[in-house]
Amino acid sequence: MLDDAKTYLSEKVETIAMDIDDSWTRDSGPNFLLNDSGSLAGSTWEFNAWGNKFKPYDQDALMGSRILSLLGVKDFKSSMIAEGGGITVDGEGTVITTESCFLNKNRNPNMTKKEVEDELCKTLGTEKVIWIPGDINETGTDGHIDGITAFIEPGRVLVEINSDKSDPHYNVCMENLNALKNVKDAKGRVLEIDFIYEGDYSSLEFDECRSYINSYLANGAVIVPGYNHERDHLAIETYERIYPDRTIVQVQISDIAIGGGGIHCITQQEPVLTDMLK
Numbered sequence: 001m002l003d004d005a006k007t008y009l010s011e012k013v014e015t016i017a018m019d020i021d022d023s024w025t026r027d028s029g030p031n032f033l034l035n036d037s038g039s040l041a042g043s044t045w046e047f048n049a050w051g052n053k054f055k056p057y058d059q060d061a062l063m064g065s066r067i068l069s070l071l072g073v074k075d076f077k078s079s080m081i082a083e084g085g086g087i088t089v090d091g092e093g094t095v096i097t098t099e100s101c102f103l104n105k106n107r108n109p110n111m112t113k114k115e116v117e118d119e120l121c122k123t124l125g126t127e128k129v130i131w132i133p134g135d136i137n138e139t140g141t142d143g144h145i146d147g148i149t150a151f152i153e154p155g156r157v158l159v160e161i162n163s164d165k166s167d168p169h170y171n172v173c174m175e176n177l178n179a180l181k182n183v184k185d186a187k188g189r190v191l192e193i194d195f196i197y198e199g200d201y202s203s204l205e206f207d208e209c210r211s212y213i214n215s216y217l218a219n220g221a222v223i224v225p226g227y228n229h230e231r232d233h234l235a236i237e238t239y240e241r242i243y244p245d246r247t248i249v250q251v252q253i254s255d256i257a258i259g260g261g262g263i264h265c266i267t268q269q270e271p272v273l274t275d276m277l278k
Contacts, residue, residue, distance in 0.1 A: 016070065021060045022049075024261050026146070027083035028057075029268040030064035030075070033125055040270070042068040043076040043123040047083065050141050051106025071270075080119045081107040085144040085265055087120070090154040093127035093186030095120055098134025098176075100143035128186040132179040135172050140207035140260040147211035147262075148176050152242055155189040160198040160213050169201045196238045199227050207260045209253075214262030215239070217269070221247040225262045228252055 134143030199210030
């Protein structure tokens with residue numbers, strides 16, 4: 001499998017073999033951290049496969065610490081059960097997450113909301129937690145934020161919406177949007193909100209990913225998911241508007257999406273001092 005990966009990658013890309021149980025590096029990988037001088041470290045949470053939904057997960061639970069060990073950087077360990085796909089941060093002290101996921105009893109039944117907030121701030125170096133409802137009907141991750149909203153830049157977020165009132169996701173989108181309106185971040189700025197239409201969830205039999213939010217910010221580019229759907233081109237147009245200085249690359253991910261995640265879910269970036277958006 002390692003040789004197969006190398007056939008698709010430039011020689012400049014280092015490939016490393018590591019035992020895993022599943023493919024979702026965003027959730028079981030480390031949270032990379034930078035201090036004011038640009039020194040790199042990371043924090044790791046406990047991982048229980050999204051509330052003990054899948055087994056085994058013991059190799060995935062070790063992934064974060066293994067990656068930080070390979071890099072030779074400090075690992076700030078936390079006993080809180082959480083996943084990286086459940087947060088979006090702005091790099092300036094603000095984290096957004098969902099109540100349906102981080103307050104779910106299948107993660108940390110003995111932690112209060114305030115205790116979860118404190119642990120998020122401690123492990124991410126943030127100062128303020130903004131809560132939105134999430135999606136209680138999304139049973140795969142219990143409503144990860146990376147299928148709902150993401151920071152574009154400090155003070156500005158991208159939110160998925162649905163204009164079809166007959167669609168089951170219409171109310172989910174509106175509830176999350178309303179929770180972000182007139183909300184201030186850690187710096188006291190009222191969040192500016194941009195919108196993107198979500199994919200079609202109406203006919204899914206499983207928790208397949210249909211989120212265009214679930215993208216990856218690469219150096220000079222944005223890798224955007226496609227679902228062979230008529231809304232795919234609208235996602236490209238939206239990303240071209242909000243990231244005019246980046247190349248927008250859309251990848252059809254039906255084979256990934258059927259597993260419940262997307263491009264953001266299978267990636268985890270290592271930041272530099274000038275690029276701290278998660």
